Amino acid sequence: MTVAAKHQALDVTTAQAPLGAYDPQKIRANFPILFQQVNGKPLVYLDNAATTQKPRAVIDAITRYYEADNANIHRGVHYLSQHATQRYENSRETVRRFLNAAEPSEIVFVRGATEGINLIAQTLGRTRVRAGDEVLITAMEHHSNIVPWQILCEEKGAMLRVAPINDAGELILDEFARLLGPRTKIVAVPHVSNALGTINPLRQMVELAHRHNAVVVVDGAQAVPHLAVDVRALDCDFYVFSGHKLYGPTGIGVLYGKSALLNAMPPYQGGGDMILSVTFEKTTYNKIPHKFEAGTPDVSGVIGLAAAINYVNELGLDRIEAHERDLLRQATESLSTIPGIRLIGTAKEKASVLSFVMDGIHPHDIGTILDQEGIAIRTGHHCAQPVMERFGIPATARASFAFYNTREEVNALIKGIDRVREVFA
Amino acid sequence: MPDLRELYQDVILEHSKAPRNYRELGAANRRAEGFNPLCGDRYTVYVDLDGDAIRDIAFQGSGCAISKASASLMTQSVKGKTQAEVEELFGEFHKIVTGEAPASNGKVPAVGKLSVFAGVSAYPVRVKCATLAWHTLRAALAGEHESVSTE
Ligand SMILES: Cc1ncc(COP(=O)(O)O)c(C=O)c1O
Numbered sequence: 223m224t225v226a227a228k229h230q231a232l233d234v235t236t237a238q239a240p241l242g243a244y245d246p247q248k249i250r251a252n253f254p255i256l257f258q259q260v261n262g263k264p265l266v267y268l269d270n271a272a273t274t275q276k277p278r279a280v281i282d283a284i285t286r287y288y289e290a291d292n293a294n295i296h297r298g299v300h301y302l303s304q305h306a307t308q309r310y311e312n313s314r315e316t317v318r319r320f321l322n323a324a325e326p327s328e329i330v331f332v333r334g335a336t337e338g339i340n341l342i343a344q345t346l347g348r349t350r351v352r353a354g355d356e357v358l359i360t361a362m363e364h365h366s367n368i369v370p371w372q373i374l375c376e377e378k379g380a381m382l383r384v385a386p387i388n389d390a391g392e393l394i395l396d397e398f399a400r401l402l403g404p405r406t407k408i409v410a411v412p413h414v415s416n417a418l419g420t421i422n423p424l425r426q427m428v429e430l431a432h433r434h435n436a437v438v439v440v441d442g443a444q445a446v447p448h449l450a451v452d453v454r455a456l457d458c459d460f461y462v463f464s465g466h467k468l469y470g471p472t473g474i475g476v477l478y479g480k481s482a483l484l485n486a487m488p489p490y491q492g493g494g495d496m497i498l499s500v501t502f503e504k505t506t507y508n509k510i511p512h513k514f515e516a517g518t519p520d521v522s523g524v525i526g527l528a529a530a531i532n533y534v535n536e537l538g539l540d541r542i543e544a545h546e547r548d549l550l551r552q553a554t555e556s557l558s559t560i561p562g563i564r565l566i567g568t569a570k571e572k573a574s575v576l577s578f579v580m581d582g583i584h585p586h587d588i589g590t591i592l593d594q595e596g597i598a599i600r601t602g603h604h605c606a607q608p609v610m611e612r613f614g615i616p617a618t619a620r621a622s623f624a625f626y627n628t629r630e631e632v633n634a635l636i637k638g639i640d641r642v643r644e645v646f647a
Numbered sequence: 648m649p650d651l652r653e654l655y656q657d658v659i660l661e662h663s664k665a666p667r668n669y670r671e672l673g674a675a676n677r678r679a680e681g682f683n684p685l686c687g688d689r690y691t692v693y694v695d696l697d698g699d700a701i702r703d704i705a706f707q708g709s710g711c712a713i714s715k716a717s718a719s720l721m722t723q724s725v726k727g728k729t730q731a732e733v734e735e736l737f738g739e740f741h742k743i744v745t746g747e748a749p750a751s752n753g754k755v756p757a758v759g760k761l762s763v764f765a766g767v768s769a770y771p772v773r774v775k776c777a778t779l780a781w782h783t784l785r786a787a788l789a790g791e792h793e794s795v796s797t798e
Binding site (some may be wrong): 582601 | 660685689711773
C-alpha cells in the first residue's frame with residue numbers, strides 16, 4: 223500500500239466506526255511528516271511542546287479552503303465571500319465548544335498565545351493598571367507571559383510580583399495567596415508549564431485571585447493539547463492558546479475573554495472590520511469579537527485550527543491524556559534509572575513534558591547526539607530563563623510527547639541517551 | 648551522515664572536561680562577556696594585554712562541550728600573540744569551522760590544534776558554539792565593555 227493510500231484507509235477523521243482500542247500506529251498514519259528519515263534513522267519527533275505536527279485533516283482543510291472557498295470575509299455580497307465568512311464563523315463556534323465558552327463572541331482570533339497576552343496587556347492592562355498597582359505572575363512563566371506585563375508595569379509605574387515554586391516545580395499555593403492583595407489588578411498564570419510540565423491548580427488559583435477582584439489571565443498554550451479545558455468551570459477571565467501546539471497551523475491562536483470584560487476593553491489595533499462607521503471626526507467600533515480583529519484575518523488558519531480541534535475531539539482528550547500519561551510514566555521511570563540524570567520538574571500533576579540534565583554533559587551536546595539518531599528534542603532555556611535560574615542550571619534537554627508518539631519511541635530516546643553517555647564516556 | 652566522532656574528537660572532549668586557563672585573571676586589564684541566547688552558553692574572557700600583545704589570558708563560564716573546548720584551546724593558542732595575529736588566527740579558525748578551508752591547509756602555522764574543530768562544519772548550528780569564545784576575546788581586545796551575543 224502506498225503511504226497515501228494508507229492515509230486514506232486509516233483516516234480516523236473520516237472513520238465512521240468508533241475508534242476502539244487506542245492504536246498510535248493507526249493515528250501516526252494521519253501525519254505524513256512522521257514518515258521520514260533523519261540522518262539515516264526514522265524520525266522520532268519528541269519536540270511537541272515547541273510545535274506539534276499536523277494531521278492530514280488539517281493540511282487538507284487548508285488546501286481545500288484555497289482550492290474551493292477562498293474569498294475575503296465579512297464584506298462581500300457574493301457567494302464565495304458569504305461562504306468563507308460562514309466557515310470562518312463556524313470555526314469560531316468550534317472553538318467556543320472546545321473551551322466551553324458561553325458565547326462565540328467571546329472567542330477572538332489572534333496570531334497565537336503571545337499576541338493574545340499582549341492584546342490583554344495593551345488594552346485591559348493599560349486601562350486597569352495604575353501606578354502602585356501590582357500584576358502577579360509565577361516563577362514558571364514562558365517569556366511571553368513575563369515581558370508583556372513588564373512593559374505594562376514599566377509604563378504605569380506598577381509592580382510585577384512573582385509567586386515562587388518549590389523544588390518539584392510546583393507553585394507554592396500559600397505564597398501565591400499571600401502575594402494577592404488589594405493592589406493586585408491582574409493575575410497572569412500558565413495552565414501548564416512548558417519547561418517543567420507542571421499542571422497548575424487553576425480552579426483554586428482563580429478563586430483566590432477573584433477574592434481580591436483581580437482579573438485572571440491564563441496562558442493555556444501547553445494545556446489545550448493535553449487536557450480538556452472548560453473556561454466556565456475554571457471561571458478564568460481570559461484564556462489564550464496557540465493553534466500550532468494543538469496540531470493546527472502556525473500563525474493562528476485564540477483569545478477567550480468574558481464578554482463583559484471584552485466589551486469594556488478599548489480596541490487593540492485599528493483598521494477594517496473592527497469598525498461600524500468611520501468619519502474623520504469619530505469612529506464607532508464594531509461589536510466583540512470583531513472589535514479585536516482588525517484587518518483581514520488568517521481565514522485559512524482559522525479553518526485549519528477548527529479542523530485540528532475536530533481531529534482532537536474525535537480522538538478524545540481523555541484517551542489522549544491516558545496515552546500520554548503512559549508515555550510520560552515509561553520515560554520518567556527509564557530515565558530515572560540512568561546514572562547522572564536529573565529530572566527538572568517532578569510535580570505530582572504533570573503533562574507529558576520531560577525536562578532533564580545530565581552530569582557533565584551540556585543539553586546542547588545531548589541534542590546534537592540525539593539528532594544523529596533521528597531523535598528531535600528541544601535543548602536550551604525554553605524561553606523560560608527564570609525557571610532555569612530557579613534550578614541553578616543554564617539549560618535543559620526536553621522531550622515532550624504527543625498522542626502519536628509510541629513506547630518504541632520512548633525506547634529510542636533511552637537508547638539515544640546511552641549513546642550520549644558513550645560519546646562522553 | 649556526518650560521524651559524531653568527527654565533531655566530538657578526543658581533544659575536544661578532553662578540553663571540555665578539563666579546560667585550560669579556566670580561572671579568573673586578577674591581572675586582567677581587558678575582559679568581556681559573551682553569551683549565546685539560543686542555548687544559554689555564557690563565558691567571560693580575561694586578558695592581560697601588554698602593549699599590543701597578550702601576556703596572559705583566561706576564561707570562565709558554562710556551556711556545551713564545543714564552546715568550552717574552543718575557549719580552552721583558544722586561550723592556549725593566542726597567548727603571546729599580537730592583536731593582528733589574533734585576528735588572522737580567528738579568520739583561519741572561522742574558515743575551518745564553516746568548512747571554507749580544509750583544516751590541513753591553514754596558512755597560519757599556529758592554527759595547529761585548532762583544526763580539531765573542522766568537524767563542526769557538518770553541524771551549522773554549532774558554529775556559533777565554536778566561535779563564541781573568539782567573539783568574546785575580540786570584544787575584550789577592542790575594549791568593548793558591552794557583552795557580545797551570537798544572535
Ligand atoms: C507556556 C507557553 N506560553 C506561551 C507560548 C508562546 O506561544 P506562541 O509562540 O505560539 O505565541 C509558548 C510557546 O512556546 C508556551 O509554551
